[in-house]
Amino acid sequence: MSSADAQHQLLDEPFVEAAHKVYNKKVDGQFRRIKWGIQFATLAIYYFLPFVRWHRGPDAPSQAVLVDFPHRRFYFFFIEIWPQEVYYVTGLLILAALILFLMNAVAGRIWCGYMCPQTVWTDFYMTAERWIEGDARDRMKLDEGPWTAGKIRKKLAKHFVWILIAWWTGGAWVLYFGDAPTLVYDLATFQPGVGQAYLWIGILTFTTYVFAGVMREKLCLHACPWPRIQAALTDEYALNVTYRRDRGEPRMSLKQATAARAANLPSGDCVDCGQCVAVCPTGVDIRKGAQLGCIQCGLCIDACDGVMEKIHRPTRLIAYDTEMNLKRRACGEEPIYKTFRVRTVFYAALILAIGGFMSITLATRGDMYMNVLHDRNPLTVRLKDGGARNGYTIRFANKKPETRRFVIDASGLAGAQTEVVGVAPDSKGKVVIEVGPDQTREARVLLSTRGAASSKGQAPVLFTATDAETGASVVVKDVFIWP
């Protein structure tokens, strides 16, 4: 082909395919049932989780999952996260990314096909649409037909149900940020002080309606970065929804195929019925090979299996298979499946390591906390007798539901004198700080060494806070600096 021809061919194909509406057909089968299961579970969790109660005593909220912004706490069943511990959230995000990578290495974009909220809600919306407007043919006819009273009624009903779902979605979201039953009551009775919740419900209702109702697969194709990223992360061993063209081609009608087989001529199993395309929620023709639009939902497998059963051919003409196996079959080799590869084992090991580390630190973290901040300005101060003084801001946290007394001590600096502003030492010369239940307290601590030129440079200091009753303690290292 000359370069001019190539250029022509390029110009024949549109750079960007014109947007077209996808009328996907209903389908039933193994993967559709898995999808129903996951969809039901994820939606149920999302909508009802805020109502799960978890008793934590009189001073803490009894909601199992709660993001408590006013008090800066995050509750997740038995776990309580303080602002000082947000790195757990970071850890969770890293874990989520790694799990996504692992899923991708094993089976391509199955996250997209089964669990992505965009997919789950779009499917929810499509179900509602099918229920009101009928299956693909009916919907197509309805859209092409004139605006009759019946059409208007159906359209209105559909959008009403959609907005209802969207509103419920936005409503469930705000319940994660306040006591759910109280919030529902306050929202329903227009109590003052929940204006922000209304705003968020409004925003999320709107976005859900637009994303799941209007944009649907357009979002996956044009807005979501994951297809692009995953394309760079995948390899030829990853399972992907694959049309086994070695078995399917050359495609021809059932009649032609029977004739060809009788005449010992090449014939494929694909009867070109187009069912795989008809059921695809993103309008992809999987027989063209792996492509950006495919979200690996497996619905085309279900559709094609149905066809194969009817014409008495083996199922799984379309299946979760690998690029590698397509090539191997073309050369007459046996297919191989390699789930355990450097990539997958590496991701799994990382997930285990990070997850394990987080669990251990979560399980062993203390119920008290100390954060030491050395004064930046000035770093150090010269005293009258030539000694030096350093200032520190120390924050203590008491995570127990009762008031506790911490004995504060600085060690590692010979002859240094410790003062806590506003706290006089007790009769034994100990500095004791009282911190209320489930609270933090900030103290300003001054450390002074006496005598001229006692030292130079800097030296490590250890701050210790010891629970006066239980003897539990935390130690934090910092430095003392001389002028």
Added chain:
Amino acid sequence: MTTMSDDTFDKGKARIDPVSGVPTTGHEWDGIEELNTPLPRWWVWTFWLTVIWGVGYTIAYPAWPTAGGGTQGLFAWNSRTQVASEVADLQTTRGPVLDKIKAAPLDMIESDPQLLAAARMVGKVAFATNCASCHGAGGQGARGYANLNDDDWIWGGKLADIRQTIEHGVRWDADKATHASAMPAFGRDGVLTPEQISIVADHVRTYAETPDSDAPTPEGEKLYAENCAACHGVEGKGNPEMGAPALYDQVWLYGSDKPSVVARIVNGGGAVMPAWKDRLDDTTIKALAVYVHSLGGGQ
């Protein structure tokens, strides 16, 4: 436009471009034709929506200048009333704590953790706004501006002293209760000769045992006793009543090297700090005193 041939230039008669399949506008320059690619419909819609939104916005909110000062908008909203209401909101949330600070005796504030935290917070902001330009962001001072983190307090470092100094300032003529005393200019006023000044400077530096100081001399001792001891005390112990700094210690506001000490004796005088009681309310001054006291623990 000279090469434009008549047969291709046919305004108003658009044709289909054979390569791209897109209609042309009928414009052609030097053989280059313009394709008719209209803006996408969603774009045009968005544009008109923003226009409509914009018009609505100028009706809803203050926008158009008029002879009387401008339209008020449908909601009578403007940023000034918003600021005022936010300040009022702040007063209601802060009010109770501020009232407590106002009512509590100065010494009691520090022993109540909650009041101490609140006072330090209020004081810190007031310090950054009013004091930091001279005393530094952390109160670390500079030459001529006292370091508030150390234990050397020229006018006294107890809570009450600090409050007094903040209220009335130092050598602030407009305030009668200000700290007024100043060091005489021994050199400029001709009280001491340059030679005597040099001797007394050397002598003063021995008190603090500055690294390069010599042993005290009888002559220096005599000059010091006659001229300086009245304010700075025997052996330079200082006197906070008069704001006479201690000379025996290691903290020197104007430097401890000989030229600096000589300059002080020659010129006398002293730093000036404004009286804040006319600019800050009593609660803020109390909070400031507590904050400054907490920086270095005072005395």
